[in-house]
Amino acid sequence: MSNRNKFTDDYKKEMVKLITELGKKPADVARDIGVTPTTIRRWVKQYSLHGEDAFPGKGNLRPADAEQRRLEKENKELKEEIAILKKAMGIFSRDVK
Structure with a gap:
């Protein structure tokens, strides 16, 4: 069984907004939700490149x-x-x- 957390696209967008709009640090957000700062930075990059279409879901x-x-x-x-x-x-x- 997988130990990986599965986050919805809406949840990822909210985490990105914490960083982009509220100025929180990626490391702090990552620690709070239990992922690596690299993951958070990747979400921010994807969102900045693709906007609302950034997280289509697995297989989409x-x-x-x-x-x-x-x-x-x-x-x-x-x-x-x-x-x-x-x-x-x-x-x-x-x-x-």
């Missing part, structure tokens, strides 16, 4: 990342379709003797 992607993944998949499929069509054109455009 931020909306921008989900859209990026969808577009990459679509691009790959289109490239495969183009390659198939090029091969078909080559076959049908040959001179039959």
Whole structure:
């Protein structure tokens, strides 16, 4: 069984606000909730980079990342379709003797 604490995204946001808005030290907040200061600093960094979408949850992607993944998949499929069509054109455009 895991000894790791599981914090909700709302809880993480509240801890970040303690630091960013109230000026508490990351080490003090970390000690109070039982995590390392590095963890708190990582939460602050994620929140500063991604805002409200910073903590999507385990196995979930931020909306921008989900859209990026969808577009990459679509691009790959289109490239495969183009390659198939090029091969078909080559076959049908040959001179039959």
